[in-house]
Amino acid sequence: MKLYQSPTSPFVRMARATAELKGLTSRIELMDARADQAAFEKLNPLNKVPTLVTDDGEVLIESRLICQYLDGLAGGPQLYPKDDGARRKILQQEALIHGVMDASVARRMDQRKPDAPASAWWEERQKRKVDIGLNVIEKALGDYTGNNTVTPVLVGCMCHFLDRVCPDDWRQGRPGLAKWYEAYRKEPHMAKTEVNE
Numbered sequence: 001m002k003l004y005q006s007p008t009s010p011f012v013r014m015a016r017a018t019a020e021l022k023g024l025t026s027r028i029e030l031m032d033a034r035a036d037q038a039a040f041e042k043l044n045p046l047n048k049v050p051t052l053v054t055d056d057g058e059v060l061i062e063s064r065l066i067c068q069y070l071d072g073l074a075g076g077p078q079l080y081p082k083d084d085g086a087r088r089k090i091l092q093q094e095a096l097i098h099g100v101m102d103a104s105v106a107r108r109m110d111q112r113k114p115d116a117p118a119s120a121w122w123e124e125r126q127k128r129k130v131d132i133g134l135n136v137i138e139k140a141l142g143d144y145t146g147n148n149t150v151t152p153v154l155v156g157c158m159c160h161f162l163d164r165v166c167p168d169d170w171r172q173g174r175p176g177l178a179k180w181y182e183a184y185r186k187e188p189h190m191a192k193t194e195v196n197e
């Protein structure tokens with residue numbers, strides 16, 4: 001399999017940490033997505049990483065899809081439950097975590113756009129999503145971190161990402177998440193995939 005990536009992408013890290021947990025790392029060749037942009041856009045019209053090309057030549061263009069695909073391959077723990085209801089619960093948690101990260105990206109992009117000042121309206125909307133989303137995770141911490149599904153992996157990747165991009169201290173008022181993250185980041189699949197700029 002070929003994983004098109006950029007080293008610091010948190011979404012790439014989700015796929016890589018999942019591969020670690022599943023014992024699949026040695027089967028994955030890491031490709032630099034930025035090496036040939038025109039060629040990469042033929043694989044993924046959105047020009048985003050991660051993008052996985054499977055051994056059968058199938059192209060998967062989203063980290064959630066990639067994590068689920070890797071989970072379906074033999075070996076390791078079952079990270080996405082087979083039961084429909086249990087699986088939906090995990091997908092819902094995944095959606096919230098991605099939503100917090102997407103809002104953090106949207107916030108940062110607006111602050112950095114070269115052609116106009118940052119919008120207070122946009123900042124307030126995106127910050128609210130991050131704050132409320134993180135509060136939900138703090139409140140239901142056991143649900144998000146106390147299981148052997150993909151969710152703790154995603155929460156751990158999110159926390160590291162927030163340390164890089166979030167202008168506020170996300171640990172403030174969230175002692176449970178902060179404490180859990182300090183321990184979880186040392187787990188082998190997290191430590192091996194942590195990239196700091």
Ligand SMILES: N[C@@H](CCC(=O)N[C@@H](CS)C(=O)NCC(=O)O)C(=O)O
Pocket residue numbers: 008009010011012046047048049050061062063064
């Ligand atoms: N929802 C996507 C997000 C992927 C994403 O936004 N990747 C960023 C890097 S962190 C990217 O490739 N951005 C380049 C661009 O948007 O042009 C996923 O989970 O895979």
